[in-house]
Amino acid sequence: MKYLIVFFITLSVLFSCTKKVAKDPTLAYSDLALLDSINNAGSNYYKNNPNILAPAGGSPHGNFKLRFNKIGLNALTNSGKLPVGGTMPDGSLIVKDVYDGNANITLHAFMYKKSGSWLWGEIKPNKEVLYSVTKNPSTCTGCHSQPGNIDLVVSFNLH
Numbered sequence: 681m682k683y684l685i686v687f688f689i690t691l692s693v694l695f696s697c698t699k700k701v702a703k704d705p706t707l708a709y710s711d712l713a714l715l716d717s718i719n720n721a722g723s724n725y726y727k728n729n730p731n732i733l734a735p736a737g738g739s740p741h742g743n744f745k746l747r748f749n750k751i752g753l754n755a756l757t758n759s760g761k762l763p764v765g766g767t768m769p770d771g772s773l774i775v776k777d778v779y780d781g782n783a784n785i786t787l788h789a790f791m792y793k794k795s796g797s798w799l800w801g802e803i804k805p806n807k808e809v810l811y812s813v814t815k816n817p818s819t820c821t822g823c824h825s826q827p828g829n830i831d832l833v834v835s836f837n838l839h
């Protein structure tokens with residue numbers, strides 16, 4: 681009987697914890713949730729160019745294609761670029777699909793605008809997290825602050 685009570689208490693604690701976690705709004709911005717958003721962002725390629733591009737400006741990422749989600753795409757009002765001095769709106773997702781020599785995607789480097797600032801991350805298509813959005817993004821922002829950036833996006837200047 682004692683064990684049965686302990687069992688039910690454990691069960692109810694576990695259940696209420698699960699419920700709390702499921703309601704946590706920050707979960708919507710976890711690496712895996714953002715991978716879903718990356719997969720659902722569609723094929724809105726930068727400058728409508730579906731070709732693989734070569735890196736520039738000291739980029740560490742390798743050959744890539746650049747995509748935006750709909751919210752991000754709608755902000756590109758200066759001939760397909762963000763106007764100088766402009767900022768991308770909340771909910772913007774910028775995905776850099778990095779390709780290997782066999783035209784396979786090796787990783788997605790991405791920026792997601794939340795409450796006025798970017799979340800930065802890198803994740804593989806197989807869900808392996810290379811750079812979590814919960815990590816300090818100074819590695820990314822240090823280089824993305826280079827001259828010519830617009831709202832820390834550097835492709836508008838380099839490509």
Ligand code: HEC
Pocket residue numbers: 734735736737738739740741742744746774775776789790791800801802811819820821823824832833834835836838
């Ligand atoms: C040493 C410089 C450097 C570092 C560090 C760096 N990037 Fe970049 N990144 C670039 C450059 C340059 C581009 C422009 C595209 C290109 O030529 O590769 C770029 C492009 C991007 C883009 C497409 C949007 C844009 O700004 O053009 C994303 C998304 C991105 N990087 C994510 C990241 C993330 C996430 C990190 C950190 C984990 C990171 N980058 C670290 C240099 C850097």
